[in-house]
Amino acid sequence: MVHSADGSRRLAVAQRGLIPRGSPVFYLHGTPGSRVGPLPKHGLLYRLGIRLITYDRPGYGDSDRQVGRQVGDVASDVATIADRLGLDRFAVVGRSGGGPHALACAALLGDRVTRAAVLVGRPRTARRGSTGSTAWPRATSRNTSRRWRDWRSSRRGSSWPRRRSRTTPWNW
Template sequence: MIERDVSAPDGRVLHVYDSGYATPEGTVYWQHGAGMCGLPPAPLVDRADELGLRVLGHDRPGYGGSSARPGRSVADGASDLVTVLDQLGVESATTIGLSAGAMHALGAVARHPSRFTAAAVLGGPAPFGAAGLDWFAGMAEPNRAEFEAALLGRDALAAHLASDAAVDLSMFAPEDLQAMHGPYWDWQLDAAGTASPEGSIEDELACLADWGFSLNDIAVPVLVLHGAGDTFVPAGHAAWVAEAIPAAVLRLEHGGHISTIPRVEDALVWLRAQGDSGRVRVR
């Protein structure tokens, strides 16, 4: 991957990843999960190359090489995506969001549908307080405790993250425990190794706050992929999101939050089939 820094209009730095392929089939913008940097998985980049797709990504504020932006909303993240497209000369793209990156992918297509023409989301949450959804139902206790700390505010969440050093394996679905090997798992370990608490704090607070847009207003195609046994973000979230978006397709897969990550390659194929997007702007 080519790595570079670009400047946001307010002077913040955004650290960008670029596969460097100015290919005929378009551009896919990768949006990473919480607790990891924005480096796209190598198998995803390889599959994109086979499909004629360029892959972009960046560290969200507070992660890796990107400046923090305390108090940012999910909608605020969409403006950073547009900044990257503008500075790299890309007219439009599709986007894939993983876990916390899913809500940011939805923000991109909601706020900038002319720049982001389709989205695929994997393992993403529904807005907190979504009508008719028991937001915590089916969520493993360690994950629920973290969100409950976030509901008490930034300081409580920071203290919770600082005190929660040991990994509690009870938070993982059985399929996730079996998937802790191979190239996608190795990528997760690498991406998590460069993350900082600040990015996770900003993501979790943004998740629980008003996202700054309505899912009902999304008019472009959206693929909602989710593990039926997900214990981080229960599958009820995916069903709610798919129902709220007029042009959404829901696919529940066997597995949990970790074990379904390789399905991002299926998302690439689906996005490519959505038509002409991500062309390089002629200057």
């Protein structure tokens, strides 16, 4: 447990992988989510020399709520945890709803963040003043559900999910 910079909140923190010698990477969970999963497999973290640091964002898991919290507020929490762990520089990765938080850390923490990545991010959205999405120009509830059904039926009986799970470090 780490206390926030102002001392008013508790932040639940967990680490896995190559501790303390590994390259530090903050993993920011999705929405909803928590520090305990889904996470890369231990063996892969060791092989890659990664020290994975996760924490429950305010209001999730064992971390205290933060009234009026904004996406950019996560940068202060990540910096506080990094200071407590003695880390000067680190990478940030956000999965799904954690993606904007990872980008906020990269923007607000300057040279402390060596790299930033977003996993399972949202596709780009429509430009101001236009209607619809530029990433999915013809997506409607009718044709996307039909496409999903067709894709899913074409995969029945294949070993695609098993092959995929062996090649990716994530446990989802």
